Amino acid sequence: MMIYLIFVILFFIVMLLYFKVAERYNIIDRPNERSSHKELTIRGGGIIFLFAALMAVILHTEFWIPVIAMFIIGIISFIDDRITLSGKIRIIFHLAAVTLLFVFLNIFQIFDWWVSVIGYVLVIGIINAYNFMDGINGITGVYSLIVLCGLQYLNLQIFNFIHPDMIWLPILASLVFLFFNFRKKAKCFAGDVGSVTIAFWIIFLLLKLMLMTGDYSYILFLSVYGVDSVLTILHRLKLKHNIFDAHRLHFYQILANEQRWPQLLISSIYGIIQLVIIAIIIFLPVNFAIKFCLTTVPLVIAYILIKPRMMVITRY
Template sequence: MGSGLPGTGFPLAVVAVTGGLSAFLTVLAIRYALRRQLLDLPGQRRSHVRPTPRGGGIAIVAAMLAGGIALAIGEGRTQYVPLLLPPMLGVAWVGWLDDHGGLSALKRLAMHVIAAAWVFAGPLLLLTAFPVADAAGTSLFAVVAASAVTFAIVWSINLHNFMDGIDGLLTLQAMFVLVALAVVAALRGVQGSAFLLVCAAACAGFVPFNFPRARIFMGDVGSGVLGFVVGVGVLWQIADPRIAATSGLILCSAFVTDATCTLLSRMLRGRRWYSAHREHLYQWLVRSGFSHAQVVALYMTWNLLLVLPVVCWMNRPSASSITPGAAVAAAAAVYALATAVWWFGKRWCLGAARTRRRHAAA
């Protein structure tokens, strides 16, 4: 990843060009989708009301890769290219195939696991941070660590796909997390912020075509890669002791809570949790009468008024010695509150939906 927060010069130029390239490629993606009739049609399990082109996330992926490679070459950090390029291409490939007509969930999951393992199976940096005395213990730790980080990235890929259901929500959430991680890293003297900003710029170029009213959806090709990048970014942040350990997890709390609570709720109720549905909180809010823009505003309000202040407090200059225990406690408090908001929000939406049905029947 690149060094420091770019202020002037080469890194800032790459960030700016990446945003412009993403916007240009999105225009081409719209034309391609219309020509190939790659359209998401309205339906019972969808939150939009008009046929909309899909697959626009290919513009985000292409711009992100071009900007990232240019940054790596310009800063002499090409060692990161073989670490990140193949898995990103793999996740994008299965997403692109799925956008063009469907791909089995098992095939997609297999590629997600391979992509996650590609990044972390080799350089198990956690071993240097937490040395184990004996060889057997080291081997066991390596298996546990590799399994944990692989699961985390695979879940990040899929939860971001689940949360890509209304105009602008995923794009703006990814931008928020990536920019916040970049700024925190730069303020704490950690290298890596330039690449995160390149990824955020690729999202920014797509935003005008996806929000407040979508002219194109990003599709699985975009949501999968964004989930991969956010997952890797959060794990990279956790591995650096100069940043409060749970900063990235807190930044992702809105999406992680909604996706995880919804999945667990469906499993506990015996639903087919792996099938398409409209039971996430953001979808219930739309069904209760909120516009897409209003729902996005609610999620961004959570990010800006609660999440960002907590992360800034954890990483303030005087908190150089904040303990992992304190960071975990802060994350637990945020997630407990997020779970409560999800539960009460879901109850309110169910009541509002019943009221709307009664009024419609009358």
Template sequence: MNFIWCLPVLAGISLFLTWLLRRYALATSLIDTPNARSSHTIPTPRGGGVAIVLCFLMAVPVLAWAGLIQWSWAWALLGAGVAIAALGFLDDHGHVPARWRLLGHFSAAVWALFFLGGFAPIHIFGFIVDLGWFGHFFAVLYLVWLLNLYNFMDGIDGIASVEALCVCLGMCAIYWLAGYETLIWAPLLFCMAVLGFLYWNFPPARIFMGDAGSGFIGITLGIFSIQAAWVSPQLFWAWLIMLGVFIVDATFTLVRRILRGDKVYEAHRSHAYQFASRHFGKHRPVTLTVAFINAFWLLPIAFGTILLGLDGALAICVAYIPLIVLAIRFNAGALEK
């Protein structure tokens, strides 16, 4: 069965649902009001990421019934996605204590990893290495960090949506050229769910994603990457390379704040992209720069890893070094003046 027709339909549903959610947020005063820790200056509705959640989770069982993804992968996406989105939704509407959020995050990660079959052996410097239980432990931490860093990086208009689109479309291109066509459908439909929302979120944003959407995107991308590793170990490196902008900025910022003794659970706006948006006075140049870096720097390296046989560990070092330089240039993790 040809599912190409699903792509514009899913994007249209996401577009419409985001419009409905915007009306709901305005009617119920679910508004993100600017404060000293905000990167925006105008009160803006939030919670629009729920449209991404609903659209993609509706598509997952259809993909499984059509045989385009394994049911075990579908259960990983559905169970972890629902849990993270529900936690984020509750936090958007009130406040969930950090310890309960973290418990939910780890539970969702363990659920996903169970249905994915654990963490696959990886390819390092020419050797296939099975990390065993350490690999499974690493994968749980990786999923929890990825969903949280995605929440941290969702701080200016359009950046989280554009990153998700660039990463997934880039990996779809790699899958197609490398002969892994069966892996294309899930990230491609995910792109359509994000695209409908992005119409309303592109700078200047008319609605924000909210924790429900950002956490959901983070864990979904993590599941995609671990799932791909079972097909080819090199594909995991390609995902890490494509996610480099968010991984480097969030991790560099967190490490610098920890070393300084900051309370890492407190809200801040000291990521490189936030300093950059204040430097340029607008969100759009920074969001478009993220797209540019993904398309013209990270994607070619990820291509080389899969199509030219470049070592993944070496390729990720090459990919990340300029990103670290940019993080330093824009004072990631520095004290705000």
């Protein structure tokens, strides 16, 4: 336990040093008409997840391939936080990172080529959806913490699929990040470097778990984000919007910006709902179809029925 306390202290020191660097080099998030905040805030606090990945590979060198992949996708995201890059440049680095991940997990040996192609689309899609969901205080940290704790419970109590440090480290990083982000006026935002890196880390863990158990219901650990992301894309397609443009049509954004719900309350609700779903997935001995109907279908129905009533007439 002492080593984890040391890591927590170290993570706090890294965050405080990063704040100094960010202030020195003006790494600041400036609100615009699409933002859910109004104050200038330090961007890129999620760099703590890259530092946690560095600690992970120092402790467990056997994970050097996925950690290198995290750094590839994390560093390009940090650069994108500073200077907006074209989608073509970002996708090249995303493809490289996912390729390394698939090599480490032996995806190319286990599945046919067309399954691997679908895998690329799904993984990159999930990473970007996770990034798009990072729009209010606390949501990325709380949601990631819930998912990681669920994975660690599985890892320690039900099926050991990875060294616990590979989950403890992002859990500790999430807690330290939340100390600065889970506030009415956040000290820092995760930035693309944070949301993309932790998304990649969680996908790595989920893929490893699913491949070792053969149970693909664990993908429902991301069902809350998944429903909000997918249905929002469909909504924007219906409105004939460019789905790659910034917007405020996510359900959580409607709650925060139009209904004026407190951001920390919304983040907590998203996390609690996902926690309940994770409990159902872990403890209910039924097949994937039933778990999907019990967890994800109600979210879809709630989204379709509630969101339109909460929207006000405005321009997006």
